[in-house]
Amino acid sequence: MKLLDHRAEGPTSAPPLLLGPSLGTSSALWDKVAPELSITHRVVRWELPGHGGSAADLIGAGATVGDLAGLVLALADSLGIERFAYAGVSLGGAVGLHLAVHHPGRVDSLAVICSSAHFNGAKPWEDRAALVRREGLAGLAESANARWFTPGFTVPELVRDHRDADPGAYAACCDALAAFDLRDRLAEISSPTLLIAGREDPATPPVHLREIADAVPGAALVEIPGASHLAPAQCPEAVLTALRAHFDGGARRGMEVRREVLGDPHVDRAQARQTPFTARFQDFISRYAWGEIWTDPTLTRRERSMITLTALVAHGHYDELAMHVRAALRNGLTPEEIGAVLLQTAVYCGVPAANSAFATAQRVLAEEEG
Ligand SMILES: O=C(O)CC1=CCC(=O)O1
Secondary structure, eight states, X not given: OOOOOEEEESOTTSOEEEEEOOTTOOGGGGXXXXXXXXXXXXXXXXXXXXXXXXXXXXXXXXXXXHHHHHHHXXXXXXXXXXXXXXXXXXXXXXXXXXXXXXXXXXXXXXXXXXXXXXXXXXXXXXXXXXXXXXXXXXXXXXXXXXXXXXXXXXXXXXXXXXXHSOHHHHHHHHHHHHHOBOGGGGGGOOSOEEEEEETTOSSSXXXXXXXXXXXXXXXXXXXXXXXXXXXXXXXXXXXXXXXXXXHOTHHHHHHHHHHXXXXXXXHHHHHHHOOHHHHHHHHHIIIIIIIIXXXXXXXXXXXXXXXXXXXXXXXXXXXXXXXXHHHHHHTTOXXXXXXXXXXXXXXXXXXXXXXXXXXXXXXXXXXXXX
């Protein structure tokens, strides 16, 4: 099966983040944003059919946003990505809305940028599709700067990509925009949703994003002054700040997992002891140890507990060991299994270390039983 062209960057073990382009643009739209996002995410930028390196015949006349969403899901499947965060601009944002409504199990978190739940009816897009089918894209590309940027600003590479797109596929994308209207379904979206509007955007002005924010439960709206339609290209830092804050569920998720594994009383005590001096360290632990490592599904929590017990014995961290014996019980290890792990440490970490570990574990197990 033919797939959308894409560019992937960032650690393969990081949470996946799919980035969608707007009509006439390519993945270059994300050039100033994607490298930064790829520090914390496996970023996959996809190309519209007939744009960038995607084949034009992936869609045809009468295409829908649902067809584009299907291509995005096929790409995700091919990359072994089940659930993902998603950000899209304009038509790419419409794809994100469609995914969140029709495939909620796939979308962990959504950001919709300079986009809309409807693109002002069918007529303008039917006219544009007819024009492009008749005359190609050269003429339309001449007006790209006015549609995409504030006066005096341009990104020549994006304008060139617009001119070079396949007219048939571009027109099919216009067909998809003509038929798109998700206003009645927005309230069904359950993924955490961020809307980003360009204050100077003539194509999808802030009122379109506000309409989505008002309808999607819990959604947030950020308006970027000085940005027109292609905000990630024109105001990358503002977009990056908003996306980072939205997608960095690491700290939040980390705190949830920390509480699940260590228990509320322990975490509450740690929080109460926190001072301005230790706050950054506590935050680091929540994000990194709990938000990234303990949440990584490659290993089970039971397996992680066994590894952690062993490592703590190896380094003689007996206070931490006591805490992780409790965590191991919470993660489903039996006292017998904990004993078997400690016995094995006698072989690899040394008998004196295991001796102290058994004493610590015995005390904790007795406390937990009593
Ligand atoms: O190029 C435009 O006209 C702006 C636009 C509308 C939908 C989209 O994806 O881009």
